[in-house]
Amino acid sequence: MTLVNFNNRTRNTAPYFNNVFDSLFSDALTKNKMIDKSPNVNISETEQAYVIELAAPGLKKEDFQINLKKDTLSVWAEVKSEGTAINKDFSRKEFDYSSFARSFNLPDSADGEKITAEYKDGILSITINKKDDSKLQKEIVVS
DSSP, X not given: OOOOOOOGGGOOSSXXXXXXXXXXXXXHHHTOTTTTOOOOEEEEEOSSEEEEEEEOTTOOGGGEEEEXXXXXXXXXXXXXXXXXEEOSSOEEEEEEEEEEEEEEEOOTTEEEEEEEEEEXXXXXXXXXXXXXXXXXXXXXXXX
């Protein structure tokens, strides 16, 4: 078997198969820096509650918005900042804008009235208490 080095970048004709994928992936990684800015999530369940933990370092608790509509819990954050550097003959401004949004479908056993959130050490912890099952259980007497 003979290996042949093929360099299709020297041709000026229509793009070749490798060029399509090279440009697709390199453009996606370099031009659009907001590709995947959603935070990583841990979801756990205890006997009393569900706990959702989002890793969102560098934010403040005022940056978060949490909303519950029916059985969907939505979490989003938006951060805008502006940096200015002034040197002798020029000034430079850099705007930074980042945001993310995550939604979670809550199970029927989740109590939408008892949801708490805490932001500490870069982790947003949302605790959703479960409904009290003792209220749902009832003895029925046959008459």
